[in-house]
Each structure stands twice: as structure tokens, then as C-alpha cells.
Amino acid sequence: MTDAPLPIASPRRPNLSRRRARRRAAERRFRWYGMAAIGFALLVLVVLIGGIVRTGYGAFLATEIGIDVAFEAETIDPAGTRAPATLSDANYRTVLRKALAGAFPQVTAQRDQQALMGMLSSSADFRLRGMVLDNPSVIGTTQRVWLKASADIDTLRKADDIAVATTAGAGALQLLADGATVTLRAGPGAFTGLFADLAARRPDAVTNGRATLGSHLPGYMVETADGGLLRLTSFTANEATGDILLAPEAAPAQWFTLIVSPPEGDRRIDDRELAWYRALDAQGRVRTVFNTTLFTSADSREPELAGVRGAVVGSLLTLVICLLLSFPLGVMAAVYLEEFAPKNRWTDLIEVNINNLAAVPSIVFGLLGLAVLLGFFGMPRSAPFAGGTVLALMTLPTIIIAARAALGAVPPSIREAAMGMGASPLQTVLHHVMPLALPGILTGTIIGMARALGETAPLLMIGMVAFIVDVPGGFTDPATVLPVQIYLWADAPERAFVEKTSAAILVLLAFLVVMNLAAVILRRRFERRW
Amino acid sequence: MSENAILRAGPSRVVAPVPIVSAAAQTQPHRVNIAASHVDVFYAAKQAIVDVSIDIGEHQVTAFIGPSGCGKSTFLRCLNRMNDTIPICRVTGRIAIDGEDIYDPGMDPVQLRARVGMVFQKPNPFPKAIYENVAYGPRIHGMIGNRAEADEIVERSLRAAALWDEVKDRLDEPGTSLSGGQQQRLCIARAIAVSPEVILMDEPCSALDPIATARIEELIDELRQNYTIIIVTHSMQQAARVSQRTAFFHLGVLVEAGDTETIFTNPRDGRTQDYITGRFG
Ligand SMILES: Nc1ncnc2c1ncn2[C@@H]1O[C@H](COP(=O)(O)OP(=O)(O)OP(=O)(O)O)[C@@H](O)[C@H]1O
Ligand SMILES: [Mg+2]
Numbered sequence: 001m002t003d004a005p006l007p008i009a010s011p012r013r014p015n016l017s018r019r020r021a022r023r024r025a026a027e028r029r030f031r032w033y034g035m036a037a038i039g040f041a042l043l044v045l046v047v048l049i050g051g052i053v054r055t056g057y058g059a060f061l062a063t064e065i066g067i068d069v070a071f072e073a074e075t076i077d078p079a080g081t082r083a084p085a086t087l088s089d090a091n092y093r094t095v096l097r098k099a100l101a102g103a104f105p106q107v108t109a110q111r112d113q114q115a116l117m118g119m120l121s122s123s124a125d126f127r128l129r130g131m132v133l134d135n136p137s138v139i140g141t142t143q144r145v146w147l148k149a150s151a152d153i154d155t156l157r158k159a160d161d162i163a164v165a166t167t168a169g170a171g172a173l174q175l176l177a178d179g180a181t182v183t184l185r186a187g188p189g190a191f192t193g194l195f196a197d198l199a200a201r202r203p204d205a206v207t208n209g210r211a212t213l214g215s216h217l218p219g220y221m222v223e224t225a226d227g228g229l230l231r232l233t234s235f236t237a238n239e240a241t242g243d244i245l246l247a248p249e250a251a252p253a254q255w256f257t258l259i260v261s262p263p264e265g266d267r268r269i270d271d272r273e274l275a276w277y278r279a280l281d282a283q284g285r286v287r288t289v290f291n292t293t294l295f296t297s298a299d300s301r302e303p304e305l306a307g308v309r310g311a312v313v314g315s316l317l318t319l320v321i322c323l324l325l326s327f328p329l330g331v332m333a334a335v336y337l338e339e340f341a342p343k344n345r346w347t348d349l350i351e352v353n354i355n356n357l358a359a360v361p362s363i364v365f366g367l368l369g370l371a372v373l374l375g376f377f378g379m380p381r382s383a384p385f386a387g388g389t390v391l392a393l394m395t396l397p398t399i400i401i402a403a404r405a406a407l408g409a410v411p412p413s414i415r416e417a418a419m420g421m422g423a424s425p426l427q428t429v430l431h432h433v434m435p436l437a438l439p440g441i442l443t444g445t446i447i448g449m450a451r452a453l454g455e456t457a458p459l460l461m462i463g464m465v466a467f468i469v470d471v472p473g474g475f476t477d478p479a480t481v482l483p484v485q486i487y488l489w490a491d492a493p494e495r496a497f498v499e500k501t502s503a504a505i506l507v508l509l510a511f512l513v514v515m516n517l518a519a520v521i522l523r524r525r526f527e528r529r530w
Numbered sequence: 531m532s533e534n535a536i537l538r539a540g541p542s543r544v545v546a547p548v549p550i551v552s553a554a555a556q557t558q559p560h561r562v563n564i565a566a567s568h569v570d571v572f573y574a575a576k577q578a579i580v581d582v583s584i585d586i587g588e589h590q591v592t593a594f595i596g597p598s599g600c601g602k603s604t605f606l607r608c609l610n611r612m613n614d615t616i617p618i619c620r621v622t623g624r625i626a627i628d629g630e631d632i633y634d635p636g637m638d639p640v641q642l643r644a645r646v647g648m649v650f651q652k653p654n655p656f657p658k659a660i661y662e663n664v665a666y667g668p669r670i671h672g673m674i675g676n677r678a679e680a681d682e683i684v685e686r687s688l689r690a691a692a693l694w695d696e697v698k699d700r701l702d703e704p705g706t707s708l709s710g711g712q713q714q715r716l717c718i719a720r721a722i723a724v725s726p727e728v729i730l731m732d733e734p735c736s737a738l739d740p741i742a743t744a745r746i747e748e749l750i751d752e753l754r755q756n757y758t759i760i761i762v763t764h765s766m767q768q769a770a771r772v773s774q775r776t777a778f779f780h781l782g783v784l785v786e787a788g789d790t791e792t793i794f795t796n797p798r799d800g801r802t803q804d805y806i807t808g809r810f811g
Contacts (some may be wrong), residue, residue, distance in 0.1 A: 420643060421667045431670075
């Protein structure tokens with residue numbers, strides 16, 4: 001065009017270096033922004049996961065109590081036939097009650113024995129029956145059996161929020177029993193420490209130098225070296241009266257004062273149960289083990305018996321249906337639209353609608369499922385089949401869009417090469433385009449599946465929110481799914497369900513991580529250069 | 531002046547298909563292999579090829595030259611109906627290969643493309659093994675029954691494309707791992723593996739260095755013994771080196787076609803003269 005060279009001479013040189021410095025600074029700044037964004041995202045993730053792990057890890061642990069159980073033949077199988085029906089119908093609660101009576105011979109009152117039973121999970125007698133049925137030769141022997149503790153004991157051990165301050169007592173302790181009440185004497189000023197503590201905390205509990213205790217006040221106790229435990233009901237600085245929780249010897253060699261907070265009225269564990277628990281713990285009869293129940297059982301009203309297996313299996317079955325329906329349909333729709341359909345107003349309309357469908361709130365799909373699948377087609381309620389179908393409808397647009405993008409990203413030169421070789425359009429797609437698009441299609445599918453896995457709202461509409469205690473065995477059995485289980489547990493009033501909720505979230509996250517790992521591995525395997 | 535007026539003024543209507551004359555080296559006249567008459571191509575409403583008639587001889591190399599955008603590729607792609615894959619493209623007129631109208635409704639474009647192979651401007655091997663690249667065509671056309679036959683076709687094709695010695699120990703490696711020139715020869719091997727009658731090459735050397743170009747040109751010269759070859763090129767030297775006949779396109783019109791020597795030494799049309807001397811384009 002023009003012969004005159006552009007004037008890029010000396011006057012521009014200094015500018016150039018300044019511009020370069022500015023450009024470099026901008027690039028550095030940009031990199032820094034990016035790193036800050038990633039750092040923030042990671043921080044949020046760590047805080048979130050850290051919080052969930054902190055509340056949830058306890059659910060992966062379970063408390064067990066070791067009881068020496070005598071499997072007496074006269075209780076279980078008086079006739080000695082060892083017939084399975086007899087063994088199965090035997091009264092194992094009696095066996096258990098006797099075993100507990102053996103552990104705490106001083107507990108004689110019916111009510112107290114009932115409370116003692118309450119420290120064990122209500123499944124304890126089933127456990128004993130299971131042992132006998134598995135191996136009838138245990139009859140006639142005495143064994144230490146580790147039984148699941150009740151949720152309250154489990155929480156007591158894990159939460160560790162009952163503070164017990166122990167101080168060694170001075171002077172010889174004299175106990176004068178009068179029925180269930182005991183008078184304690186141990187020289188002048190033996191209880192000054194306790195008295196000062198109570199006077200500082202609750203001055204209103206002290207009148208005329210005497211403290212009167214109750215369930216609204218912290219517990220003040222005396223423990224003896226031989227394992228006796230006395231709960232004080234009133235005391236002065238010099239002497240005290242109390243109830244026997246665990247009977248001590250008449251003249252214990254050593255004693256301790258205990259301050260137990262919070263007050264008994266504010267805990268789910270009363271002083272009696274606390275005393276039993278401390279006694280068992282001191283004998284090494286309480287242990288913490290991995291909570292297999294979490295993974296082997298379905299939902300339950302008893303927190304210590306509730307597990308996620310039902311929800312995990314329900315989620316799996318639902319996802320299988322979702323995948324079987326949405327993947328072939330989605331891929332076929334995408335292949336047709338991208339490779340074969342004429343580009344006209346109709347296909348434009350279809351494309352717009354598919355994109356709209358992807359943005360429809362999921363609950364709308366739930367309503368659709370309720371009206372059409374349950375109402376019109378009469379599919380079973382609460383079942384993975386209906387749930388998976390609804391989720392497939394929801395996932396379909398995601399898969400179609402991802403698959404179309406993946407197909408569109410295959411370079412046209414590959415199609416030309418195949419067509420130029422005399423490959424038919426179908427052969428071109430199947431032999432050349434699909435293998436290259438597959439990683440993208442799979443990624444899109446797994447993203448869609450992950451979204452389906454975390455979906456709650458549409459499933460609530462078709463009744464998958466029910467309380468179901470059985471692990472579903474098939475696609476038409478009533479089931480629940482992980483996110484719904486989380487929702488149910490988060491709503492449960494028992495404190496033990498709090499950690500269960502977090503544990504279920506962790507299981508859901510693990511599920512997601514596994515799915516995403518699968519996506520990465522599949523992508524690596526199918527990825528090819530061109 | 532409107533475009534059509536220029537086109538009408540052009541000589542394409544006047545000049546009848548140039549009679550086939552043997553190239554200097556040949557003694558026998560060439561049979562007509564491809565006969566195109568009054569071909570028009572439209573992209574939607576835009577006309578890209580205007581009333582082109584040309585005869586292409588068997589076992590010869592014919593070069594299409596012309597400025598960018600004049601329709602060389604478009605016309606070339608008419609010959610194996612690759613334009614069918616572009617929805618907006620419409621072709622009228624008659625193109626016959628061995629007397630058979632390839633736009634006849636009874637003609638299957640998929641089978642036609644097995645008879646008329648194509649090599650593209652950018653090497654585009656399949657992202658599969660070298661072996662698979664070559665064996666793919668024969669396989670989908672049912673030309674091979676067992677592994678031994680496949681091995682034989684692969685070796686023969688790769689030898690014909692002068693690539694065998696370089697790849698015989700790495701047939702399992704992806705075709706995309708070869709150099710650009712090797713990839714282009716692989717594409718040629720892939721094209722000849724299905725034993726076509728005609729090979730269309732659209733600027734096959736434009737992405738290659740001079741040495742790779744020389745090898746491809748040598749190869750074209752050898753392949754001429756068995757195939758009818760049509761090559762689109764922007765290099766006058768290349769057209770002069772490899773072709774026996776040359777056709778010059780301008781604005782969708784076939785301006786002049788004839789023996790390469792004649793076109794380059796004594797063109798009849800002023801536009802041809804201008805183009806080959808580098809005055810426009
Ligand atoms: N797919 C298409 N859609 C619309 N118009 C097209 C298409 N392909 C080519 N054309 C038009 O047809 C005309 C001829 O194009 P063509 O590709 O045949 O030129 P060419 O001679 O091969 O050019 P070059 O030497 O640059 O490859 C051009 O004007 C181009 O814009
Ligand atoms: Mg071109």
C-alpha cells in the first residue's frame with residue numbers, strides 16, 4: 001500500500017520501556033488476583049469441611065459397655081432342646097437384667113434397674129439372642145459381651161461436657177448411715193473448699209452457714225477410694241449429709257470431693273447414671289470403637305442404631321435409574337441435534353427450550369413427577385424408580401448441553417477426513433466424533449449426576465422423605481436418599497442426631513468425591529490428542 | 531459494472547473445453563476421466579463457480595491455480611461431492627466420472643468418495659494409530675477380510691506414499707505424533723489405501739517445508755502412473771513441476787485450461803498472463 005515506513009523511531013523508545021513495566025505490573029497483579037481468589041475458595045472449603053468434620057467425626061465412633069453375661073440354660077433353654085425356635089423366643093431381657101444386677105449388686109430398686117438397662121442400647125437383647133443363635137454352645141458360659149451404649153451415654157462420652165473437678169479430701173472420713181442417707185464427718189473445715197465454691201457460684205443456696213443442694217445446683221459429691229459415691233444434699237464447712245449413689249465401705253482410706261457441673265437438672269444424664277458410668281469406666285468396661293452400625297443399618301428412631309446404609313443404597317438405586325434414562329436419551333438427542341439435524345427455526349426453538357429446561361427449578365420437576373409419574377402412570381411412591389425418573393428429567397438438559405458442546409468441540413477436519421474417506425455420516429459420528437467427544441460427554445454426565453445426587457426438593461414431592469427403616473432391596477421398594485436423610489436428621493430433636501447429620505454430609509461428600517474421581521479417570525482414559 | 535457483467539464478458543463461454551493433448555513426456559493421448567460441463571455452485575445466494583466446463587484426463591496430474599477465493603477448492607470438492615456436507619451449498623450442471631453422472635440421484639456419495647479420494651490442505655490424520663489410519667478406509671468398505679490382508683494393504687499404501695521406512699517400527703503410535711510432512715504422506719497413504727481412481731489434493735503442501743514438499747511432489751509424480759490426480763496449488767513452480775495440465779480460475783470462472791507448458795509459456799488470456807507473472811492475486 002504505502003512505501004513510507006511507519007515512524008517507530010527514537011521518540012517512542014522511552015515510552016516502550018515504561019509501557020513494558022506497566023504491562024508486567026498488570027500481569028503480576030492479575031496473577032495475584034487469581035491466586036487470592038483460589039486461596040479464598042480453598043479457605044472457605046477448609047472452614048466448611050473442617051466444621052463438618054469436627055461435628056461429624058464422633059458419629060464414626062461408638063461407645064460400648066462390657067458386661068459379663070451369664071448365658072444360663074434355665075433362662076434361655078430350660079428344656080435343653082436347643083431348638084432354634086426356643087432359642088429365638090427366649091427372654092433375653094431377663095438375661096441382660098441379671099447380668100446388670102451382677103455388675104451392680106447394690107442396685108435393687110425396680111426403677112433403678114430399669115435406669116441401668118437404659119444405659120444400654122435397646123438393641124442389646126437382640127445382640128445376645130444373635131450370639132446364642134449363632135453359637136448355641138455359649139449357653140451355660142459367662143462371657144464379657146461388649147454392648148452398644150445408649151445414645152445418652154454415647155454423647156456423654158464423646159461430648160465430654162460434664163465437668164468433674166476432683167480434690168483430695170483431708171482427714172479420716174467417717175460415714176454414719178441412716179437408711180439411704182449418710183452423715184459425713186471428717187474433722188473441722190473438711191468441706192470448706194466445697195462450701196467456698198458453692199458460695200461463690202450460687203450465694204442464694206447458702207443460709208446460716210448451711211448449703212442446701214438440689215437438681216438446679218451443681219452436684220457436690222464425695223468419692224471414696226473403693227469406688228463408693230455419695231451425693232451431698234446439704235452441708236456446712238465441717239459436716240455433710242448425702243445420698244448413696246454407690247455404697248462405700250464404712251471407713252474408707254482415702255476420699256475425694258467432686259464438683260459436677262452443669263446441674264443435674266440441665267443434663268440428660270442424672271447423677272445416678274453418671275455414678276454408674278464412672279464406675280464402669282474406672283473398671284475399664286467402657287470403650288470407644290469404630291461405629292460400623294453407621295454403615296450397616298438404615299434409619300432408626302434410636303440415634304445409636306441409625307445408619308446411612310438405607311440412604312446410600314437408595315441414592316445408588318436412584319442414580320442408576322437416572323443414569324440409565326438420561327445418558328442414552330441425552331447423548332442421542334445431542335448427537336442428532338449437533339450432527340444430523342438441519343439448522344432451521346425448529347431446531348433453534350428446540351435448542352432454546354433445552355437451555356430453558358436446564359434452568360427450571362428442580363422442585364418443578366418434582367411436581368411434574370408427582371402429577372405424571374405417580375398420578376398418571378401410577379408408579380410406586382417413595383421408590384427409587386420414580387425418584388430416578390424425576391432426576392433424569394432434571395439431568396437430561398445438562399447432559400444434552402454438555403454433550404453438544406463436546407461434539408461441537410471436535411475439530412471439523414476430523415469429520416472431513418472421515419467423510420472424505422467414504423465413511424457414512426453414522427460411521428463418521430460413531431468411529432471418529434464420538435470417541436473424541438466422549439470425555440466431555442462423560443464429564444457433563446457426571447456433573448449432572450452429582451447434581452442429581454445432591455437434589456432434595458423434587459424427591460420430597462414424590463414421597464422419598466418418609467422414615468424408612470429397611471435398606472431398599474430394589475427399584476420399587478420405599479427408599480430415601482442421602483440428602484433427604486440429612487434433611488431428616490437435621491430436623492430430629494435428639495442431640496445425638498447432630499453428629500449423625502454431619503456424618504451423613506461427610507458420606508455424601510465422599511460419594512461426590514468418588515464420582516468426580518471417576519470423571520477424572522474416565523477423562524484421562526479417553527482423552528486423545530489431535 | 532456488476533460482477534455478472536464481468537463474468538459474461540469472460541471467455542469461459544467462448545472457449546470450448548480444451549482438447550486433450552498429451553504432455554511432453556507422454557506419447558499416448560489420455561482418456562477423459564472426469565468430464566464437467568456447465569457447473570454452477572452457489573453458497574446460499576452467492577455464486578462461487580460460474581459455468582465451468584472442463585475435461586480431466588486419466589493418469590495425469592491436473593493443477594488448479596488462481597487467486598485466493600476464486601473457487602478452486604469449491605470446484606474440487608464438487609468432484610467427490612464433499613460440498614454435500616455444507617447445507618447451504620448447491621451444485622448444478624453435470625459432472626461425469628468415466629461417463630457416470632456423479633450427481634445422479636442413484637449415485638451414493640459415500641461410494642463415490644471411495645472412488646475419489648481427497649487429501650486436505652492441513653494434514654488431518656485420525657487421532658488413532660498409524661496402522662488404523664490406513665486400514666480404516668479399506669475396513670469400512672469391506673475390502674479386507676483378515677489381519678493378513680489388512681497388513682498387506684497398510685504396507686502397500688504406506689510404501690506407495692513413501693512413508694513405510696519411516697513408520698514401519700511404530701505403526702501403533704498415533705498418527706498425530708508424526709511430523710507435518712509425514713502426516714500429510716500418511717493422509718495420502720490413507721487415501722490410496724481404498725484404491726481410488728482419482729485423488730483430489732487441496733494445497734497439500736501449503737503447511738510443509740521445502741524438503742517435505744519435494745517429497746510429496748515426487749510422490750505425486752509416482753502416483754500419476756496409477757491415479758488421476760488433481761492438485762490445487764498457489765505455487766506456480768509446483769504447478770509447473772508436477773502437473774501435465776493446468777486450469778486457471780478467476781472469480782469463479784474457468785479462464786483457461788490446457789497443457790501446463792502452454793499455460794506457463796504462452797497463455798491465451800491476459801488474466802492468466804497477469805496471474806502467472808505475479809501481477810495480481
Ligand atoms: N462454506 C462456505 N460457505 C459460504 N461461502 C463459502 C464457503 N466456502 C467457500 N465460500 C465462498 O466461495 C468462494 C470460493 O471459495 P473457495 O474456498 O473455493 O476459494 P479458493 O479458490 O479455494 O481459495 P483459496 O485459494 O484461498 O483456498 C469464496 O468467495 C468463499 O467466500
Ligand atoms: Mg481453497
